[in-house]
Amino acid sequence: MMRAQQRKSWPVSNAPWRHALMILCTFAISTLLTVHCTTADDDSAAYVELPIDEYDREHWAFLPLETVEVPPPANTGWRRNPIDDFIQHELSQRNLHPQPKASRRTLIRRLSFDLTGLPPTPEQIAAFEADARTDAYERLVDRLLDSPRHGERWAQHWLDLARFAETDGFEHDKLRPEAWKYRDWVIAALNEDLPYNEFIRRQIAGDEIDPNDQSARTATRFCLSGPDMPDINLTDERRHTVLNELTSTIGAVFLGLQVGCAQCHDHKYDPISQADFYRLRAIFEPSVSLKKNHSLSTLSESFPTKRTSHLMLRGDFRSPGPELNPGVIRVVSSQTNAYSPQPTQKSAGLRTALADWLVAAENPLTSRVMVNRVWQHHFGVGLSSTPSEFGVMGAEPSHPELLDWLAISFVDQGWSLKSLHRMIVTSATYRQRSRLSEDATEPEQLAWAETRKADPHAELLSRYPRWRLEGEAIRDAMLVASRQINWKSGGPGVRPPLPEELVGTLLPNQWNVTKDPSEHDRRSIYVFARRNLRYPIFEVFDRPSANTSCSSRGTSTTAPQSLHLLNSQFSLNLARSMASSIEEESPTEAQRIEAMFLRALGRSPTKEEWIEAEDFLHASTSAEAEKQAHLCLALFNCNEFVTID
Secondary structure, eight states: OOSSOOOOSSSOTTOHHHHHHHHHHHHHHHHHHOEEOOOSSOTTOEEOOOOOOTTGGGSGGGSOOOOOOOOOOOTTSOOOSHHHHHHHHHHHHTTOOOOOBOOHHHHHHHHHHHHHSSOOOHHHHHHHHHOOOTTHHHHHHHHHHHSHHHHHHHHHHHHHHTTOOSBOOTTTOOBOTTTHHHHHHHHHHHHTTOOHHHHHHHHHHHHHHOTTOHHHHHHGGGGGOSOOOTTOSOHHHHHHHHHHHHHHHHHHHHHOOOGGGGSSSSOSSSSOOHHHHHHHHHTTGGGOOOOTTOOOOOOOOOSSOOOOEEEEGGGOTTOEEEEEOOOOOTTTOBTTBOOOOOOOSSOOOHHHHHHHHHTSTTOSSHHHHHHHHHHHHHHSSOSSSOTTOOSTTSOOOSSHHHHHHHHHHHHHTTTOHHHHHHHHHTSHHHHBOSSOOTTOOHHHHHHHHHHHHHSTTOTTOSSOOOEEOOHHHHHHHHHHHTTOOBOOOOSSOBOOOOOHHHHTTSOTTSSOOOSOGGGGGBOGGGBOOBTTBOOHHHHHTTOOOTTSOOSSOOOOOOHHHHHHHHHOHHHHHHHHHHHHHHHHHOOSHHHHHHHHHHHHHSSOOOHHHHHHHHHHHHHOOSOHHHHHHHHHHHHHTSHHHHEEO
């Protein structure tokens, strides 16, 4: 049950009496709130900002974080930590029961892909299955969290939000030579478990907080990672577009609010005014310095500030309205968490004050939004299914008390993302099996059918929800299985070969293949991120455009996905490499078949699969190496290869 009724609009369209009252109030205070400005069209143009009242603050996302009572544990022996108490309590209300723990083989594959984006090796699977220690699972979690591959995996989730690319976009899509440094900064920050509050502060105000630290300045590239048109003739238009995109991204990523809807008019549903938007934008105006034909880079404040900030009437950069002071979203602010910049000799302190306001204990949104994002990537969907929309039009949390409990715990544990990951993945909820075992008894089958009927999409987490790998993880899994992966970290994005027909659609020199062939097999996060061209396997498997912040990738099922995995030169080359390396290690046909399944699927073949694999190898008239390569290719194309149980 939600703790407060959602508001329906702003003003509320289905409450005429309240709308009328608001109009009367507007007239009464218009002399205080109306600021006149001069425009080319109307010398007396005016803007009136509606006040925020307690009703506006009653939406669930704006309510303060308060201590949540954990439901009493059920006497089933299933639970592992308080997360399970919340989940089991909700299930019991619907007469449902959680599933038993998945097999060790399933769990290591699930954890490895989830925490590092890579499959476990056959040796790692065997070691985990043989580990008789009571804390074997927890040791596995710690090993994966401590791996440098963890940052490479989770950085991609953040780069989706940051609309990261190494080019400008638009027609010319010119190179941003040092954009890759931001990607490397994110990877390092996540590997080091930089507290999330500091992670935010550096990306918004790193240059102000630590002006002598170049990496802190690099972090501010988050703000300017969006698309840009450096060659545009109207600098004012470019500036307006960049600032509006930046402001919209800050609101969506850190607050989970679509503040960008207020660029041209007051938000239709949420209590966010157009003045709210432009006050937030004003915080960044002194720090965005544009030079024609030069790409966006890091934030750099011009101090003292000479330019005044204005609300842009109807969102038109040619129609400056009331002059505004920098500020934050009023409905989220409070007397105990007010925006109060502290100027220094070198800075007005505007962005530092914003960063401090965002991570203040009194701000109810920042921690809620981030724990929801982390939960989303562990279970496929967040506790709220609209991770960047916590406003009225967003989805209410399926487990609101759990969301708040996690948000409070997150802050209490020093904003540690690794601690949050550890708590989630060590829960019994995360360890559940995702499907019925083949040897299930009839009562188990009946109970499973009832659970599927009552919780068809696993929204209540009556079982672990299966999910499909992203294109980056699929490519990395193929590189690992073929033993071709290059573990080199960092540096400018690499450009593996592209199909000729795709190269023909590009301008000259837009994809100069990296000269060193060994670089072509680096992890997917290091593949050059061109804004106007997604690497083919990433595109067919739903990599988002870098033109906007993406909080949740789509999961399509299309013919080009199968065609790419089956017919691309990339897939065939890796299948041949996999077959060749297996042949060197395994002298017999039986050993080679076993090795293929272990590398690709993390398990031995079933009896039926053994027969099919042998029949395939014996029936083919191709050379022995090519037969094995095609069997490897077939395994790459299994649904099981791209799906996590």
